[in-house]
Amino acid sequence: MRPTEEITLSREYIARDPRTGLPIAVAKQRKSVKKAKVETGPWVALSDDDVFSLLEGKTDSVSVRWMDKTISLGITYAIRALGRFHGARVHQAHRFLLASLESDAPETRIAGLEVLPEVAILKSDELFDWLSVMLDDQDANVRKAASRCLTLTSPIFPSGVSSILSNELRSPVRYRMDAAWAGLSGLCDTWPEVVVDHVDSLLLEDDMQLRKKATALLKKIVNKGDSAVWDLISWSLNDAEVEVRRVAAKNLPALARKESRMATLFAERALVDSDPDVRMSAIKAIQVLDTDNGRARDLVVRGTTSKDLKVRSACVELLPRLFGEEVLRAMAEELLNTEKDEKIIASLKEMVFDASLEGTEAQKNAQLAPAAPVPTLDREIAEAHGHRVGLEPIRPTETPTASKESTGAPDKDSSKGPDVPSGESKTPPTTAPVYRAVSQDEMMGYDDDFEDEDADDDADYF
16 A cells, blocks of 8 residues: 555544444545536537537537527537536547637637636646636737636646746736635635645735735634644734734634634734734734633733723723622722723723622612521411511411310319419410410320320329
8 A cells, every 4th residue: 555545544534334344434524625616508508419510610500499599509609518528528528628728719719718617627637738828818808718717726726726826816917816816715715725825925025915915815714724824823913014914913803713822922912013903903802812811811901001092991891801899899999090081980980889888778788698588497486476587477367276176185174273363364365376386295296195094004003
């Protein structure tokens, strides 16, 4: 087995069942596959025989039905139909495409450029060399068609158009440069590492616009790239032109979601930048960062004393997210000694204000912890003794009547009871506790009947 095959197998490993040998998990592709856009037109109505008859010169035109009309199609439409051929016929289609690119007729060359991305997927030999030639064609329409072809092929064939794309990105002709940048933008979705190489070289250019546009592409690959992207952001933040630094700083919030440590380092540098827009981008990145990070906290604390009003205001607003009430109150009191902006002073005073001490009666009560609920047993005992629990009134109920049947005690003669002073009623008061207190003997299941039986047994014994 060749070394290249070993590398491929290690990256695209497929787990298989040891008994059946069938795959039980398929490795996911690392990049999204972007296919060439296949356009439709009247040429789809041509049969394969009609296409080759037109290309071989056996016939000048073929009549077909298209959109409920009968139209006549010539060789240019036959060239556009070459993208449909696969298998053994692709070699024949490739040969006819090369012949069309060598044609003296501009329309034929344009038709060949339009179908070039579709044919190149199956066989690309010499096609990109012709694309490079067509970009400098003597006919303006052919040159524009070649630029459109470069936009379509760049995301699919980055290695085939690498040198072409590098030149066109720096072209002085506006439409050629725009087409190349559109192709490079499409590469961000399929081959971000190739974009890194192009941006790396563009950041070395003297033209500020090129560096600015290259830095803007980093936003599309910041979540897909690796440490190479971090280096490009770092270099852009150190650029001499403020416009480049502004664009680079806009990548910091997205980087904070991907790699918080690197974003913290870059935000620390951007906070001391001379441009306020760069500093605000750093603040936005800090707002995204994890507030438990000690370095992020230090950045916020230092920002509360910044000379920039926007930075200072944003950092003061972040303080309640980072510190508890006591520490926050102490910091706010210290900042009030030097702060002069009215809005920031109002925010700091809200942090210093302690509702439990300086608030209204309602605010103080709101700060109090709710009382613990009274257990049901304690509530029943208190009500049995006629006491009120909390603010709830005693629930009125009828007084239970004590009788021999209910208590099990023998009837006693009233004459043997204690003397009752004259003028006082012998009947018990009408008001009695809501609940009768239960003795321990009753809770354990003992009553007076057992006590009487024990007493009779003792009398018989003696």
